[in-house]
Amino acid sequence: MERDKRDSQSVAGAPCWVTLLARELPASQAFYGDVLGWTYRPAGLGDDFCVALSDGQPVAGIGALASSLQVAVAWTPYFAVADVDAAAARIRERGATVAVGPLAFHSGRAALAADPDGAAFGIWEGAVRSDWTVGRGSAPAWLELRTRDIDDAARFYGEVLGWAPKSEEGYALTREEDHAVLSQDEQVVAKIRDGAVQASADPSLRPRWHVYYRVPEVSGSVAAALNSGGVLVSPHDASSALREATLRDPDGALFTVTAG
Numbered sequence: 304m305e306r307d308k309r310d311s312q313s314v315a316g317a318p319c320w321v322t323l324l325a326r327e328l329p330a331s332q333a334f335y336g337d338v339l340g341w342t343y344r345p346a347g348l349g350d351d352f353c354v355a356l357s358d359g360q361p362v363a364g365i366g367a368l369a370s371s372l373q374v375a376v377a378w379t380p381y382f383a384v385a386d387v388d389a390a391a392a393r394i395r396e397r398g399a400t401v402a403v404g405p406l407a408f409h410s411g412r413a414a415l416a417a418d419p420d421g422a423a424f425g426i427w428e429g430a431v432r433s434d435w436t437v438g439r440g441s442a443p444a445w446l447e448l449r450t451r452d453i454d455d456a457a458r459f460y461g462e463v464l465g466w467a468p469k470s471e472e473g474y475a476l477t478r479e480e481d482h483a484v485l486s487q488d489e490q491v492v493a494k495i496r497d498g499a500v501q502a503s504a505d506p507s508l509r510p511r512w513h514v515y516y517r518v519p520e521v522s523g524s525v526a527a528a529l530n531s532g533g534v535l536v537s538p539h540d541a542s543s544a545l546r547e548a549t550l551r552d553p554d555g556a557l558f559t560v561t562a563g
Contacts, residue, residue: 309433311383311411316464318446318492319383319431321514324368325376326554328353331365334552337527339516339560347409360441361432362516375506376554378514379415380446381425382464387412390426393463394418418459420451420501420510426464437492444515444561446493451510453497457483460495507536507549507557515559521545524560528552 311319325331328351335341335355341362346352351367368376384390387405394401394416402423404414411429418424435442450456457476460466466476466485476495477484485493499510518524522545525535532553538545547561 309431311428311431312385314383314431315385316466317383317431317487318380318437319427320364320381320425320435321378321443321446322364322366322381322425323376323378323556324366325552325556326368328365328367331552331554334528334531334533335365337531338524338533338550339518357441361435362441362443376552376556377423377511378556378558379423379425380512380514381413381427383431384426384428384464387414387426387428390414390428390463391416394426397459397462399459399463418450418456418510420456420499422448422450422499422510422512424512436490438490444517444563445491447513447515448493448495449499449509449511449513450495450497451499451501453478453483453495456495506555507551511557513557513559515561518560518562521548521560521562524548525550 323331332343332353341355341357343353343355346354346364353365355362355365391401391405391414398419400417402415402417405412411427413425413427415423415425434440437443438445448456461476468476475486477486483495484491500508501510503509525545525548528550529535534551536549536551536557538548546563547559549557549559551557
């Protein structure tokens with residue numbers, strides 16, 4: 304996370320960053336550079352971390368996964384909280400897990416958690432970027448939680464992050480026919496959908512947070528991904544008329560490119 308004028312208390316509950324811990328940082332940088340046109344600069348956290356840029360604006364953080372950690376590579380969203388210790392306590396009280404932290408960084412404190420269904424997410428207390436907002440600019444188009452039960456997930460995140468069914472300020476969570484929508488000022492920042500299978504052998508079916516990135520041409524990004532060792536997960540066939548496609552990078556991390 305990088306230093307900025309805003310702090311997490313002023314945007315509590317908001318998605319404030321996304322990260323990827325890759326098996327090999329240079330290979331991951333090359334893949335996302337080819338697929339999404341990203342360039343990179345140091346993150347100020349050592350040689351094993353960088354900030355991905357789109358047209359010079361920050362998009363995400365990418366780091367090297369320690370070789371001793373045998374965990375799945377995945378995109379992980381972080382949410383702003385006013386007090387990381389209090390948020391970590393709320394997570395544990397509701398039957399979920401705080402796997403790492405809270406840890407101190409140069410501009411704040413963070414913890415990595417898993418919700419009751421096992422979907423990984425992070426919480427962050429400290430400085431946040433004023434030029435990064437989901438749904439706007441270079442930030443992801445939106446985030447999506449794939450879970451087993453929409454209402455259970457909405458209750459958990461609402462209690463942990465302060466999302467409310469209706470709110471004049473802050474982040475409001477609205478239940479729709481087959482999903483829930485998190486929004487601020489009518490801007491969709493996240494969605495919650497059910498249908499995930501906790502014990503599935505297929506990573507795409509397990510509970511998880513999923514990141515959507517806007518691209519100028521979906522078919523071009525798909526072709527670049529396939530050429531760089533990625534896999535097209537859905538739809539099964541690429542075409543020039545594609546409006547959305549889910550991809551798996553060479554390390555196994557899932558993400559979606561969208562023209563929407």
